Amino acid sequence: MTVDPNAATQGFPSPHPVPARGPGATRYLVPALVACAVAVGLGVYGKAHDPAGTAFNLAGFSSTGAVKSWLATASFGFALVQLVSALMVYGKLPGPSWSAVLHRWSGRAAFLIAVPVAVHCLYALGFQTYEPRVLWHSVLGCFFFGVFSAKMLLLRSERLPGWLLPIVGGLVFAALTVVWLTSALWFFRTFGVTT
Amino acid sequence: MKRSGPLLTLLGGLLLALFMLSLNATTGSRATSSSTTYDPPSAPAPASPSPSPTKVSPSPDPSPSPKPTPPADADYAGRTDDGSSAIAVTLRDGRAVAYFCDGRDKESWLKGDVEDDGGMKLTSKDGAELNGTVKGGSVRGTVDIGGREYGFTADRTIKPSGLYRATANVRGAEVDGGWIVLPDGGQVGILKRDGKPEAAPRIDPETGEVTVDGVRLTARPVTP
Numbered sequence: 001m002t003v004d005p006n007a008a009t010q011g012f013p014s015p016h017p018v019p020a021r022g023p024g025a026t027r028y029l030v031p032a033l034v035a036c037a038v039a040v041g042l043g044v045y046g047k048a049h050d051p052a053g054t055a056f057n058l059a060g061f062s063s064t065g066a067v068k069s070w071l072a073t074a075s076f077g078f079a080l081v082q083l084v085s086a087l088m089v090y091g092k093l094p095g096p097s098w099s100a101v102l103h104r105w106s107g108r109a110a111f112l113i114a115v116p117v118a119v120h121c122l123y124a125l126g127f128q129t130y131e132p133r134v135l136w137h138s139v140l141g142c143f144f145f146g147v148f149s150a151k152m153l154l155l156r157s158e159r160l161p162g163w164l165l166p167i168v169g170g171l172v173f174a175a176l177t178v179v180w181l182t183s184a185l186w187f188f189r190t191f192g193v194t195t
Numbered sequence: 196m197k198r199s200g201p202l203l204t205l206l207g208g209l210l211l212a213l214f215m216l217s218l219n220a221t222t223g224s225r226a227t228s229s230s231t232t233y234d235p236p237s238a239p240a241p242a243s244p245s246p247s248p249t250k251v252s253p254s255p256d257p258s259p260s261p262k263p264t265p266p267a268d269a270d271y272a273g274r275t276d277d278g279s280s281a282i283a284v285t286l287r288d289g290r291a292v293a294y295f296c297d298g299r300d301k302e303s304w305l306k307g308d309v310e311d312d313g314g315m316k317l318t319s320k321d322g323a324e325l326n327g328t329v330k331g332g333s334v335r336g337t338v339d340i341g342g343r344e345y346g347f348t349a350d351r352t353i354k355p356s357g358l359y360r361a362t363a364n365v366r367g368a369e370v371d372g373g374w375i376v377l378p379d380g381g382q383v384g385i386l387k388r389d390g391k392p393e394a395a396p397r398i399d400p401e402t403g404e405v406t407v408d409g410v411r412l413t414a415r416p417v418t419p
Contacts, residue, residue: 112211153205155200
C-alpha cells in the first residue's frame, strides 16, 4: 500500500516531503518541524491579524462564547475517551477488541470539533496575553495543534521507540485539558452553565 | 504498511478550518458592505493582512448574502439628557453592547438582544439596566444605574466616533479602560486600575492608541 508522499504535506506550512521510509532522524525531524510550523504559524496569525471581534454564531445559542464552550467540552469529552481507549490499546486496562478503532475515531471527533473553536478564537479574538489565563490559553492552544500534527505524522512511522507515542499523545491530552480549563470551564464558572 | 488515516484526519481539519474562515470572511464583507466598518482603523489593509500560511485568501466576491437582520448593524453615541454622562451602543447581528460612562467614577457595560422592532433591554453584571429603542437613526431610552434613571439619546455615528475598550496588565495592575468617542470628537472614558476608576487619558481616535503609565495600549472597537 503506497501513499503519494507529496500529497501528505499539501497545504501545510513547511513543504517537507514525508520520506517514504524515514531514515534515521528524519522520521522525528519532520513531525517536529511541522509541529513547530503549525504552532508558530497559528500564533503569528493570531497576533498579526486584527481580531474581528465577531464571527458566525450557531442558532440556539446565546453567544459565541457558549457555542465554543460546549464544543470545547464535547471535544474534551472525546479526549477523555482517548485516554481510556489508549490505555486499553496498550493493555493497561481490559478493553474490547475494537478499542483501537474507538481510539482512532474518538480522536478524529475530538480534533474536528476543536477546529471550529480554534478558528473562532484566532479569527475573532487573536493571540492575547493580557492575563495569565488568557496567555496560557493562547500558548497552549497553538501548542495543541502543533503537537497534534506531530502525533498524526508520527503515527505513519514504523519502529518508533515504544515510549514516544504515549508521551506525545499525553502532551496532546494535557494541552487540550489546560486549554479547556482556561476557557470553557472559566466560561461556565463566570457566566453559568448556559446555552 | 503505511497508514494514511492520520494524514486524512489532518487534511480534514485543515479543510474544515479553511471552510470556516471563508465563511467568516464572507460574513465580514457583508457587515462592511452595509456601511459599518468594524476593522480597527489602524489596519492599513482592511482585508486582514496575515503572514499565516493557513490563512484563506480573503474572498473578493462582494455578493452580500441576503439575510434580513433588523435593525441594521450600526454604532450609536450620545449623551444623557442631563449632559452628565455619555452612552454608546453598538449593534451587531441582533445583539447590542452598550457603555454608560460619566468620565469620573460611574460606568457600566451592558449587553443584550435587540428585538426585530428595534426594542432592546440590556443588562450589566452590576445590575444596571438599559431600555431603549432604535428609531430613525438614533437610540432613545433610559439607563437605570446606581439608583438613578438617566434618559439618553444616542445618534447613529461612524468611525472614529464610537465605543472602544482596552484591557491589559500594566506593571502588575489590571487595567481596564472604556472610551466613548462622541461625534463632535469629544471623549468620555474611565480607566480602572485593579478596579479603581478614574478619568481615562485620551485615545487617538484614528488608531485607538493610548498611553497608560508609560505603556502604549491599543483600544479596540467593541462589538457584542
